[in-house]
Amino acid sequence: MKKTFALLLAAIMMLALLTGCGGDKPADNAGDSQPAQSDAATPPADAATPEAPAAGGNIGVCIYKFDDAFMTTYRNALQEILEGKGYKVTVVDGNNDQAKQNEQINTFITQGVDALIINPVMTSAADTIIATVKAAGIPTVLINREPTPEQMAAYDKLVYVGCDAAQSGTFQGELILDTPNKGDINGDGKVSYIMIQGDPENIDAQLRTEYSVKALQDAGVEVEQLNLTRGDWDREKGQTICANDLAQFGDKIEVVFCNNDDMAIGALQAIQSAGRKVNEDIYLVGVDALDAALNEVSNGNMTGTVLNDANGQAAGAVAEMEKLLGGATYAANEQSVYVDYVKVTPDNVKDFMK
Ligand code: BGC
Numbered sequence: 001m002k003k004t005f006a007l008l009l010a011a012i013m014m015l016a017l018l019t020g021c022g023g024d025k026p027a028d029n030a031g032d033s034q035p036a037q038s039d040a041a042t043p044p045a046d047a048a049t050p051e052a053p054a055a056g057g058n059i060g061v062c063i064y065k066f067d068d069a070f071m072t073t074y075r076n077a078l079q080e081i082l083e084g085k086g087y088k089v090t091v092v093d094g095n096n097d098q099a100k101q102n103e104q105i106n107t108f109i110t111q112g113v114d115a116l117i118i119n120p121v122m123t124s125a126a127d128t129i130i131a132t133v134k135a136a137g138i139p140t141v142l143i144n145r146e147p148t149p150e151q152m153a154a155y156d157k158l159v160y161v162g163c164d165a166a167q168s169g170t171f172q173g174e175l176i177l178d179t180p181n182k183g184d185i186n187g188d189g190k191v192s193y194i195m196i197q198g199d200p201e202n203i204d205a206q207l208r209t210e211y212s213v214k215a216l217q218d219a220g221v222e223v224e225q226l227n228l229t230r231g232d233w234d235r236e237k238g239q240t241i242c243a244n245d246l247a248q249f250g251d252k253i254e255v256v257f258c259n260n261d262d263m264a265i266g267a268l269q270a271i272q273s274a275g276r277k278v279n280e281d282i283y284l285v286g287v288d289a290l291d292a293a294l295n296e297v298s299n300g301n302m303t304g305t306v307l308n309d310a311n312g313q314a315a316g317a318v319a320e321m322e323k324l325l326g327g328a329t330y331a332a333n334e335q336s337v338y339v340d341y342v343k344v345t346p347d348n349v350k351d352f353m354k
Contacts, residue, residue: 057115057325059087060108062101064121064145066093068233069262070288070308071119071144077314078117085318098122105129109136115321119144122201126151130158139324141317146203146336153332157324160336161317165207168306168341172208172285173215175304175343176255182221183283185254190222193255194245196263198233205230208259208287226253231263238266246274253282261286261293261305268301279303289344289352297349307342307352 059082063075075091082089090108094101098121108116109132116138120129126147133140134155142152142160152158176183176191183191193213198205209228216223226249231237238258245253256271258264264286268278276282278301286293289307296302316339344352 056086056088058111058113059089059321060105060111060113060116061089061091062094062104062108062116062118062120063091064094064101064119065096069235069290070233070260070310073290074119074144074310074314077311078317081314081318094119094121096121098125101125102128102132105132109133109138113138115139115141115325117141117143117317117321120147123147123203124201127154130154133158139321141321141324143313143317144204149333149335152330152335156329156331158335159320159324159330161313161320162336162338163308163313163341164338165204166211168204168287168308169208169211169213170215171306171341171343172212172257172287172304173219175285175306175345176212176216176283177219177221178345179279179283179303182219183216183255184221185281185283186251190224191216191254192224192226192249192252193257194226194242194249194253195228196231196238196241196256196258196267197228198231198259198263200230205233205259209257212257212285231258231266233260233262235262235266238263239269240266242267242270243273246270246276251281255283256285258284258286260308261288261290264302264305265290265292265296268296272301287341289342291354294344294349294353297344297346298353300346304343304345307344309339309342312339 061075061078063071066072079089079091092104094104101121105116105118116133118129118140120126120142123145130151139157142158144162146160146162152160195209197209200206213223227245229241231241242256256267258267264284268284271278271282271284278284283303285303285305287306287308289305293302293305297305316337320337
């Protein structure tokens with residue numbers, strides 16, 4: 001079966017060469033940086049139905065680090081879905097070390113995996129990762145850390161599954177706009193906030209930071225940034241940063257924006273230790289909808305969060321992987337598949353709690 005498929009591919013490649021259309025060349029994408037919702041996967045250019053390999057193939061999954069609250073939920077969902085479909089799955093921990101992850105990818109390739117699902121340690125390593133999987137011809141789904149469309153265009157058996165990070169930032173801003181005083185607790189005409197950022201190398205951190213504040217500004221609200229500190233997605237860092245900022249700025253802080261829930265849970269500990277009360281004298285928002293955050297939203301200790309749908313993304317990643325295994329390829333600029341974020345408030349939080 002595999003052989004027939006290889007022959008078919010060889011024939012298609014010959015045809016492509018003869019007609020002069022290089023399969024790897026990105027289409028003209030000047031000026032269009034918006035990744036498309038992808039129904040973009042195209043089956044091989046022959047008339048026959050692509051031959052999806054029987055379930056039971058070997059899948060390698062690389063996670064940037066196991067010790068990340070959100071990626072733990074995500075990788076468990078991935079493993080469950082893949083195993084449920086009969087795949088043999090190996091999930092490895094990159095320990096937040098790109099060199100280590102590169103080795104893991106090479107090992108998977110040497111072992112002859114049928115497909116890879118990769119959560120890169122560093123977005124800046126995308127070029128190297130893509131060149132490696134392309135050279136080995138391994139169908140690959142990237143998750144959680146989105147490369148640029150230009151980077152992905154280098155390999156047509158590659159797709160990204162994730163969320164549009166700008167949307168989560170906008171939703172955070174809207175959560176503040178939906179409060180009775182639109183975030184201006186002390187009524188001085190502006191919203192004074194601190195920003196606790198994830199890893200700034202990561203597009204999720206960059207866009208959430210930008211778009212949360214932009215939502216306020218777009219609504220005509222004046223803002224004042226008291227501090228912006230990187231917390232690397234980490235709960236303890238979130239706590240330390242918030243405690244330091246509360247010591248320095250005290251009651252001036254009206255809003256604590258956290259790029260994720262784990263840091264928001266840390267920040268909440270600092271807020272409570274400082275004797276402040278969320279939704280009365282300070283607002284606090286995160287992203288992810290971790291169980292702990294849902295509890296706090298429901299108890300009134302967080303103003304809100306944004307669902308980062310780990311299960312939906314895991315299901316999407318597996319679905320795209322299966323398309324690739326069936327022989328689909330992706331056109332340049334159509335290599336991102338997005339799952340929607342959802343705003344979580346005290347009004348709808350029950351819908352998200354197990
Ligand atoms: C999540 C964070 C997580 C990060 C890892 C983000 O999308 O919101 O909680 O730490 O991904 O890359």
